[in-house]
Amino acid sequence: MNVEQECFLLIASAVRSQASDVHLVPNEKRTDVRYRIAGSLSHQKKLSSSQAERLISHFKFTSGMDIGNRRKPQNGSLELQVEHRRLSLRLSTVPTVQGESLVIRLHSLKSLISVSDLCLFPKDVDQLKSWTHLRSGLCLLTGPTGTGKTTTLYSLLNERLELQKEQIVSLEDPVEKKHDHILQLEVNEDAGLSYGHLLKDVLRHDPDVIVIGEIRDQETASLVIRAALTGHVVFASLHAPDPYSALLRMIEFGIPNRDLSQCLQSITTQRLVKRRCPYCLSACTSLCIPQRSAVFATLNHTHIQKILSSDYQRNEMKLPSVFHSILKGVALGFIDQSELNRDFTYQGRNEFAEKIMVPAKTSSVAEPPSTTFR
Structure with missing residues (x-):
């Protein structure tokens, strides 16, 4: 399998997984491939350092970056047809102490959500x-x-x-x-x-x-x-x-x-x-x-x-506060309670604590009503 096919299969796998980003993260002996799915990073597989270098070089070449320069960050873009979907790829490389890291953002060119x-x-x-x-x-x-x-x-x-x-x-x-x-x-x-x-x-x-x-x-x-x-x-x-x-x-x-x-x-x-x-x-x-x-x-x-x-x-x-909208969604059973702990300021958390009247000796958060979909 040549490097062009390997790059295509990597993107196709990400599309099937509904990933928004693909990360190639180098470490001492291997390079980790991670997908960002629904906001969370998940490990997919490991690549040898030489295989990762080939993939990154090919992506840099096809997106108009300088493949000979690995000492400075670069950005590029390209379009790709994957499984009847036209994708726009935004690529970003940065040099690290372990090697070059690549992140690819996937955008569908035709899908518009109402x-x-x-x-x-x-x-x-x-x-x-x-x-x-x-x-x-x-x-x-x-x-x-x-x-x-x-x-x-x-x-x-x-x-x-x-x-x-x-x-x-x-x-x-x-x-x-x-x-x-x-x-x-x-x-x-x-x-x-x-x-x-x-x-x-x-x-x-x-x-x-x-x-x-x-x-x-x-x-x-x-x-x-x-x-x-x-x-x-x-x-x-x-x-x-x-x-x-x-x-x-x-x-x-x-x-x-x-x-x-x-x-x-x-x-x-x-x-x-x-x-x-x-x-x-x-x-x-x-x-x-x-x-x-x-x-x-x-x-x-x-x-x-x-x-x-x-x-x-x-x-x-x-x-108005996004925190209160999340709180409402949790109470109605639409949103998992784990979302309360993400991306919110201490002010929002303090307001929440005051509203549910948490006792002074405990820092736990009260459980929302147990509403589930039927």
Whole structure:
């Protein structure tokens, strides 16, 4: 079997396992192959160091990286047809003391999930679909890397296109999902094509909707606000743990409260959680692939205006929290309780402890009602 076939079989195996990422991790004698499935890394097999080097070199060559340079991190991308599915692969290599490590992110180019199928709770569907009817203003989607923000944004854009024909322009680094009816521009910092530079040109290209992959700096934040204030619909992502922190981040970028109050329509934080398996009920067997859904916490325009008002006091309004959405899902039996221990701040955990009135001498968490699927 040649190296090209080995690389193809590795990706095909990952696709069959519904993996989102493939990791090749070197150690002293072998290289571990791991798949990220439903958010968790699982060991698949071991490769000899020489075999792993061949695979990594082939992936680097086909994705446009320099195969002769193993001393600096590199990024690349390629497209591949696997089992009647067109995939976009994003590749990243980094040098380690044990050798070169490779991570491959898998994206399906054609599959678009509807907003209704993304959400665990119906109220989140209604809040997100309100974005599809906006005629102007800014909507922010926040959350850690790998929580499905890009999937959510493209699902919303697809639903907008089904409602009306619009000129939609996206700025991404890199473009993760290709779409025939969206003008997609790729950021290239090395070539001087930053988010800020591209956004200035996009504003002269008669867009109805502008999508910004990430607000990274003050210049981009200012241009995004300018676009929203001049009658455009702008969807953008921002790295922040919750909606309130995202609002503070925009203020730190120097955006006046007056402008935020006028154009910021919604701030939504997203997390992916494992749904409780209706067949296994507890830990799934190796034959069962865990399914995930998204939960959200949203500050709407009314919330934002109240927070930005001069007389706002933090403790006078209950702010939405992803933690409380997870807690609700656990209580209803939709989500496994193990999700409570992942990705949440101590503040959220303390709020939870206060709500369930844990005695002072114990740190245990009360069990939710034992609700199961029938």
